[in-house]
Amino acid sequence: MLKKLAPSILDADFTCLGSELKVIENGGADLIHLDIMDGHFVPNISFGPNIVRSIKSKTSLPLDVHLMVENPANHIDSFINAGGDIITVHYETCLHLDRVIQTIIDRGAKCGIALNPATPLNVIEYIINKIDLILLMTVNPGFGGQKFIPEMYNKITRTKEIINLQKKSIELEVDGGINLGNLSQVVNAGADIVVAGQAIFKSIKPEEIIKQMKNIIMKSGKTS
Ligand code: DX5
Numbered sequence: 418m419l420k421k422l423a424p425s426i427l428d429a430d431f432t433c434l435g436s437e438l439k440v441i442e443n444g445g446a447d448l449i450h451l452d453i454m455d456g457h458f459v460p461n462i463s464f465g466p467n468i469v470r471s472i473k474s475k476t477s478l479p480l481d482v483h484l485m486v487e488n489p490a491n492h493i494d495s496f497i498n499a500g501g502d503i504i505t506v507h508y509e510t511c512l513h514l515d516r517v518i519q520t521i522i523d524r525g526a527k528c529g530i531a532l533n534p535a536t537p538l539n540v541i542e543y544i545i546n547k548i549d550l551i552l553l554m555t556v557n558p559g560f561g562g563q564k565f566i567p568e569m570y571n572k573i574t575r576t577k578e579i580i581n582l583q584k585k586s587i588e589l590e591v592d593g594g595i596n597l598g599n600l601s602q603v604v605n606a607g608a609d610i611v612v613a614g615q616a617i618f619k620s621i622k623p624e625e626i627i628k629q630m631k632n633i634i635m636k637s638g639k640t641s
């Protein structure tokens with residue numbers, strides 16, 4: 418499976434979002450990761466569908482919407498209408514997970530399920546064949562710039578093993594605390610899509626970091 422880089426714009430400069438998007442495109446990223454935070458499920462508040470719509474009008478890269486919100490079912494339509502290509506909801510926010518998945522599929526978007534670091538893998542057993550993507554959080558969600566939780570390497574590997582047992586192709590996305598230092602270990606553990614925020618946007622040369630990350634991703638994980 419083609420390995421991908423998904424820069425998160427959470428820590429980009431929102432006063433010049435257009436040029437930040439150009440940096441992402443020129444660096445050769447594959448997706449744009451959009452962290453939607455509601456101040457309830459996670460302590461932080463980020464941005465909503467209007468920003469997503471503006472971004473959609475300025476880029477042809479697929480938009481990877483990570484909903485860290487309570488009652489995500491209430492927001493699926495607005496983020497798909499705004500241009501979201503992949504809609505990922507947290508298992509921890511869905512009392513009726515199967516129904517939420519069906520809603521996303523019926524609306525024509527790709528469906529991802531995110532798991533917090535402490536959430537066990539068996540919760541996806543009965544829905545795994547309906548989804549397109551599993552997002553493993555490798556920090557506790559809510560903020561950029563946190564430290565990767567080392568126990569998550571093993572979770573990535575185990576998730577990849579479960580995915581490999583399925584007939585359907587399901588992408589494994591890994592999100593939180595990834596930088597040039599740990600990227601190859603994350604990819605070798607089994608990640609297909611790597612999210613990176615501060616490692617890119619808090620650096621002096623974001624475009625250069627994206628290129629370096631893409632190189633590492635392409636060289637690592639060739640056997641998985
Ligand atoms: C955390 C978000 C992440 C975050 C990644 O709640 O889901 O996508 O922005 O940022 P870094 O790479 O800085 O951990």
Ligand code: ZN
Nearest residue numbers: 452483592612
């Ligand atoms: Zn995210």
